Amino acid sequence: MNKLRPQCFYLSIYLSVYLSIYLSIYLYIYAMSPKITVELLRQLRQVMKNSKYITEPIQAYIVPSGDAHQSEYIAPCDCRREFICGFNGSAGTAIVTEQHAALWTDGRYFLQASQQMDNNWTLMKMGLKETPSQEDWLISVLPENSKVGVDPWIIAADQWKNMSKALSSAGHSLVAVQDNLIDVIWEDRPARPSTKLITLGLKHTGLTWQDKVTALRGKMAERKISWFVVTALDEIAWLFNLRGSDIEYNPVFFAYAIIGMSNIKLFVDRKRLMEPVVREHLELDSPSKPELTIQCFPYESVYMELQAVCAALAPKEKMWICDKASCALTQVIPKAHRSAIPYTPLCLAKAVKNPTEIQGMKMAHIKDAVALCELFAWLEKEIPKGTVTEISVADKAEELRSQQKDFVGLSFPTISSVGPNGAIIHYMPLPETNRTLSLNEIYLIDSGAQYLDGTTDVTRTVHFGTPTDYEKECFTYVLKGHIAVSAAVFPNGTKGHLLDSFARAALWDSGLDYLHGTGHGVGCFLNVHEGPCGISYKTFADEPLEAGMIVSDEPGYYEDGSFGIRIENVVLVIPAKTKYNYRNRGSLTFEPLTLVPIQLKMINTDLLTQKERDWVNDYHKKCRETIGAELERQGRKEALDWLIRETQPIV
């Protein structure tokens, strides 16, 4: 029994974007007070005219989200947009002029932004017809011949190009301001993290960094590329078989690299390279081969060093840089030498896991399943007591995972949601919204961890009492979609987005749907979201699926105000055996790495085909065998009993 039920506010907004695919936006907002920004804006407007920081006064300053590496998650020192306006959502751009301050964000965040910002700020609701683009708005409010400043490190090259073009056409100009003006006024700005580096051996990586550099150079030679500027943090971590913890949930560290055919230049806080184990790993003191010698430079010197490399380029030499890299670094490379690419060869190489990585991912998922079996067995016992809350389950899940070998941390904030909270797709329990688990409501938990051998991400939706027929019906449609993707057989060379509709067909048949993609790439002891593959109606720029790639399969259904359902496994792309083999292309299918039972109580088995029933039974058999053996080994008897009970075959 819970005496004090915390208040929960939430809102769901459906936003239809002109000429765009339907887009879902859910928000949950707890009571929050706006940040007072009068003084901050006054200070910012002062530095916008201060010749100490800029040669000529600027009439507007753009503050994008994001860091210099275009990371999805960012470190506190990079939360500049939040600092200036108060809004802390994951997407949004602030622009401050002499008279105005405006923030652009999308429908997920309309309410949150309006609550977090004071009335010095105008909220620009992206996607609504009446909302001007940043360019159009600037042109409408700026005096003639204005200068608009931006930090070239945190704006991507292509965004710079578009903005610059639009402003020029109206007689203004976009100006790169080298000193970040937010940093200038941010007194207690946190320092850039510089956590201890972890070195990974062959046991975890399957390939030495030397092998990876050599393979990369092979790709460069194939395309007659002599240099490659690496800016994405997970690519650098993967290449050098190093990990850090500079950004929460993402085991990466701040660094750049410039790889030449006979040079390796690594830019990282030099203190981090003092550790003997790191020095040895990188062969800093005794390189085995001259072309595998790593030259170390301070993180900040990448700009100057890249300039030096570019100055020494022969006339026809070409340099790769990702088109999502910062404007600052991109523009250092003269156009004639620059080859901007949508995906780097490291991004592609990292996506296709090698046998050691696959084995590691399998081990990580076995350990993760052990923790979850224990969690569910514990929940069955504890829930009737009425003391288990969304937050306490999340904490318990973390505790159980942390008991597993080589646990490093969570891979993203746990989504632990009861009843209506489950319908908020990006829900994270907070004291103000925390609900108690009961026998009457559906419970959804989407969670994952980082282990030295791999990264996990799993969602299960369960009911501890008796689900309604409607809840079971919806769950079964979602399950049919999950199976349709997991069991799909498709030709080599197929892109993931071509599989997205398989996940929806059963829901569509009944007039239902979910407004998010079906799957994302998953790193190996790296970011839980990674490119360049995925399964979504939106990603038309995804790369073809290949054996060894790892993605999530996570269809769902969300009934606003009532419940949320999602069934997520991480799956490995494997070759499929087929009766025929058209044009010798070969076929692919998926193997689930996640081995956690899918609650039978939630399934209306009448709605399943025989094939689907067989799939569930085979899956549960595998869960029982693989996880059962590990539970036995670890002596976790209660969880084993629970597993055996939950994996009875459907007849």
Place this chain on the structure above:
Amino acid sequence: MNKLRPQCFYLSIYLSVYLSIYLSIYLYIYAMSPKITVELLRQLRQVMKNSKYITEPIQAYIVPSGDAHQSEYIAPCDCRREFICGFNGSAGTAIVTEQHAALWTDGRYFLQASQQMDNNWTLMKMGLKETPSQEDWLISVLPENSKVGVDPWIIAADQWKNMSKALSSAGHSLVAVQDNLIDVIWEDRPARPSTKLITLGLKHTGLTWQDKVTALRGKMAERKISWFVVTALDEIAWLFNLRGSDIEYNPVFFAYAIIGMSNIKLFVDRKRLMEPVVREHLELDSPSKPELTIQCFPYESVYMELQAVCAALAPKEKMWICDKASCALTQVIPKAHRSAIPYTPLCLAKAVKNPTEIQGMKMAHIKDAVALCELFAWLEKEIPKGTVTEISVADKAEELRSQQKDFVGLSFPTISSVGPNGAIIHYMPLPETNRTLSLNEIYLIDSGAQYLDGTTDVTRTVHFGTPTDYEKECFTYVLKGHIAVSAAVFPNGTKGHLLDSFARAALWDSGLDYLHGTGHGVGCFLNVHEGPCGISYKTFADEPLEAGMIVSDEPGYYEDGSFGIRIENVVLVIPAKTKYNYRNRGSLTFEPLTLVPIQLKMINTDLLTQKERDWVNDYHKKCRETIGAELERQGRKEALDWLIRETQPIV
């Protein structure tokens, strides 16, 4: 029995294109001798330096495929690329320099082009790594500061832009040559057709042209557009409720239109407007309203008139033009006034058929089915005699269709193919390849017609003896794919490309596939291929499906050297009734307009689910009822018997 079996050469080439979706290329080539081009090239190179046609000599001349309206099918007078090099495939660009002559085409046409061109020409095989782009090749062969000429009327605006940019970056320039230099040397060039215009009344169109102009102006007002330049021939035909026969199979006529908020300017050979019925239809002599007065101009004067309109534009006025329009017309519009759009509002309006058009399409498909039932009944009788050939079936099909009311002509060249010829996707029987139908081989016929009330396009694959188990298996997978699309239920707003994988799933499961899209938009007594909707893994720029749109559903399977299978219906997008209605979006599904039995003999019913069996039975019931009634009305007894026999329910 056939004594003389004509020789048949064919080739299939699989071309994998870097960073592109897999692409299928089939070719069939009969003995052909190359066109002798020595003298033609000499003449062309002379006019490239002749100041009568160009102000300064040009060092290269580009001859694209296509006409000034970017038509898929073109008139003989526009076959300039074929004239200069001999190659008559549907895609290819010729470039002639002082020293070289080269033709770029894709893998479908490598063999054909190499056989049709003499050795003055170099074949540039597009899609192969070693093949340079046109731009790169020009840069490599041209002397410094060269001028490259092209007729700006037959190059699309965006193609011009790319070519011009690439040439400029290497110090050359792209030059618009107003006189087409091929026309200068083409002595017996056919005249531009100027066929009699057909006027369509409300009975066929559902909307007067005046209503259509008014609706168009509504769209223009919504977007603050004051003028719209219409260049696509089917858009002009649809807008004015007129048809012509200037291009084979496509009932269109050469014209342009410029629509203002109070002006309608029509550019067409004035002779065509002499007919009283046309004058009356267009209200040329007594316009009902001033803003619906059509001003007529000669076809050729569109350029000057557009210049005049542009000269009179107010500062903020905007003009729509499709981004696929010619460079010549596009560049007349000053950039500040130009709004280039990927699909015009006419293209979208034309795609969503009104109730009258839907009724007309249904009628056309009933008549078409009558002709096909007669054809198949006739074939069953005639084939054992051994005298029926691919060509004679095509002729018979045309004869039977032509007996139906309001028949105008075919909607594309009939694909009539026996056995291995069926595996050549774009096969068209020629005397040299003509095979005799027998009881031993699969027969595929893909054909369609233009009627005053609608356009048809239907493929059936049949066997007149006993198909092998393998043939039946493949046919059944194709049928499962056909049904999966036809019976699909999907939310309003879904784009057709999201349905493409449904058509392939059954084939994929067995390791099979087909290398073409699944469906295209179909016009109403207009082009058999039309945008902006379709069902293909390739079309990511398609517009969402809407109730009233009409597309084809035509999965297939092709076994090189053995047989081809395709099952094609034209289907209408209709609202679907679903159990639930998520976010009140509503759902859609398809209703087949094509009502021709699918041969039961070819189906392995064990491979069908109960739902699929029900679909086949329901479909055949509808064929029997609807077409049976019409066959009875027309007194076509033999065909009726055949229909009844072929529509027995599967038990």
